[in-house]
Amino acid sequence: MAPVDLTISPWRDAAACLANPDVDFFPPREDTLAIARARAVCAACPVADECLNWALLTNQPDGIWGGHTVKERRAIRRTWLEESQRAS
Ligand code: SF4
Secondary structure (H helix, E strand, C coil): CCCCCCCCHHHHCCCHHHHCCCCCCCCCCCCHHHHHHHHHHHHCCCCHHHHHHHHHHCCCCCCCECCECHHHHHHHHHHHHHHHHHHC
């Protein structure tokens, strides 16, 4: 298995959130309006896939990453780990 690069900087420079400092990417889980605002920025982000993969690999416990909430990431991660185990 190839080593995984967990550094954030290679893709972070192109992150759309850098140009949207007023948007909260770590809103309370019940704040659906703030979550929708963050998702809208992520939807237009050129590095959303890299962001989501990084959040999955590092198991980020909070925030919106790649347009996904922590609950959504947990579901993706669970499926991803199950598929990895089946493949090995
Ligand atoms: S996907 Fe969203 S949180 Fe991730 S870098 Fe892009 S704008 Fe920022």
